[in-house]
Every structure is written in C-alpha cells, then in structure tokens.
Amino acid sequence: MTNGFESLIETIKSKVKALKKKKKPKKVYMKMDKTNSVRVEIRSRQARKLIDKTLQAADRPGKRPIP
Numbered sequence: 001m002t003n004g005f006e007s008l009i010e011t012i013k014s015k016v017k018a019l020k021k022k023k024k025p026k027k028v029y030m031k032m033d034k035t036n037s038v039r040v041e042i043r044s045r046q047a048r049k050l051i052d053k054t055l056q057a058a059d060r061p062g063k064r065p066i067p
Contacts, residue, residue, distance in 0.1 A: 034042075
C-alpha cells in the first residue's frame with residue numbers, strides 16, 4: 001500500500017512540474033505610435049464634445065456656466 005501511495009505522489013509531483021513548465025510565455029507587443037488620421041479623429045471628437053457643451057450652456061443662459 002505504501003509503495004503504491006508513494007508512486008502516486010511521485011506521478012502527481014511530476015505532472016505538476018510539467019504543468020508549471022508548460023505555461024505559455026506572455027506575448028510582447030510593440031507599442032505603435034498614433035497615425036495622423038487617429039490624432040485628427042481624437043481632436044475632432046474633443047472639439048465636438050466642447051461644441052456640444054457650449055451649445056447646451058447657450059441654450060440655458062444664466063443657468064449653468066461653461067466648465
């Protein structure tokens with residue numbers, strides 16, 4: 001009984017070691033710079049948000065200051 005138990009423990013240990021070694025390494029990605037079109041898109045979104053805030057404030061004069 002003891003011999004069978006020891007062999008079972010050894011097989012479990014070896015499987016655990018194999019699983020630890022089997023872990024996939026993390027993929028390393030290069031950070032890409034933003035293209036000009038992406039920069040323009042970001043600026044236009046920011047401008048659109050500012051225009052919307054300004055129009056909302058203009059619709060309610062004296063009620064809410066422009067942040």
